[in-house]
Amino acid sequence: MKPLFRFALLMLLSLSAGVAVGQARDVYEFDSPEQEQRFQSLIAELRCPKCQNQNIADSNAPISKDMREAVYRMMSDGASDEKITSELVSRFGEFVRYKPKVDERTIMLWATPALVVFIGVLVIALTVRRSSKKAATETPLSDQERARADELLNRHDKNDH
Amino acid sequence: MKRALMFLPVVLVVALGAILFAGIGKDPNRLESALIGKPVPEFNLADLQAPDSQHDQSLFKGQVSLLNVWGTWCPACRDEHDDLIWLAREKGVRIVGLNYKDDRQEALKWLKTLGDPYAVSVYDPRGTLGFDLGVYGAPETYFIDSQGIVRYRHVGVVNETVWNEKFLPLMEEYGDVSS
Numbered sequence: 001m002k003p004l005f006r007f008a009l010l011m012l013l014s015l016s017a018g019v020a021v022g023q024a025r026d027v028y029e030f031d032s033p034e035q036e037q038r039f040q041s042l043i044a045e046l047r048c049p050k051c052q053n054q055n056i057a058d059s060n061a062p063i064s065k066d067m068r069e070a071v072y073r074m075m076s077d078g079a080s081d082e083k084i085t086s087e088l089v090s091r092f093g094e095f096v097r098y099k100p101k102v103d104e105r106t107i108m109l110w111a112t113p114a115l116v117v118f119i120g121v122l123v124i125a126l127t128v129r130r131s132s133k134k135a136a137t138e139t140p141l142s143d144q145e146r147a148r149a150d151e152l153l154n155r156h157d158k159n160d161h
Numbered sequence: 162m163k164r165a166l167m168f169l170p171v172v173l174v175v176a177l178g179a180i181l182f183a184g185i186g187k188d189p190n191r192l193e194s195a196l197i198g199k200p201v202p203e204f205n206l207a208d209l210q211a212p213d214s215q216h217d218q219s220l221f222k223g224q225v226s227l228l229n230v231w232g233t234w235c236p237a238c239r240d241e242h243d244d245l246i247w248l249a250r251e252k253g254v255r256i257v258g259l260n261y262k263d264d265r266q267e268a269l270k271w272l273k274t275l276g277d278p279y280a281v282s283v284y285d286p287r288g289t290l291g292f293d294l295g296v297y298g299a300p301e302t303y304f305i306d307s308q309g310i311v312r313y314r315h316v317g318v319v320n321e322t323v324w325n326e327k328f329l330p331l332m333e334e335y336g337d338v339s340s
Binding site: 049050052061062063066070089090091092093094095 | 189190192193194195196262288292293294295296297298
């Protein structure tokens, strides 16, 4: 039992070590908090080509560091967000955009959720309309039928108890 | 009409299955280069062996070349090194080496002990040309036609199989096979 406990402890410790190094940090100087904010949101939306499920803000890969540096340099040179992103896309491909640009290739990607919601609403609307139409056209029971139904139901109740 | 609608879920599931099936076996770690069909980026870097002489993008004009990105810190580069030597010596392929984020002395030692497959070696210690090429992990090998246009990028080790399957067809399309 004791080695197992030690093993578990070791696993827990190594987990926390992983968390501690998970965040990549380098020191960049910014003129204003807004600039820093802009830098952070830019690198959060760029994807690391090496470690594919991380953005370049989180990744420790050397290529992510290079990309952060390039973003910082271009920002200091006064480039716009779009310019910075497209410079990186021209080198590493559309892949590095976490938010793909809307064009003829990605239009389905962007439109599918809206399309699915639209179809869903359409189906619900049609179903509701059909059932309300059905309810309206249904003829109510005649007095005679109602009396017969009451009689049947009452008899059933008596038999039960 | 009603009947046809009943089959809709089946059709949807089959379509989804077909789409997902098409993705099986594809390696998501291999990205197509953004530079395919574009010229090699402009650069100005020193030669590895002769620090005083400079190279630029005109290095790729006039003949088909492979551009191999490597470093002594990269274990997979060691793996492919013998295959590169085989390509250069047996197949007569012109390979341009891009020594990427490396130390000049280490790199020279590597070439001296393991052999030098490169017709020309470019030294890129800060990875500037590597960055412009979109290199995200060495080794990477680019096929560049005689006009200096990038035609293909292979990420990972180049060996005989990769050469036959990926590069030979390009050689036949863009280059002189006999050379």
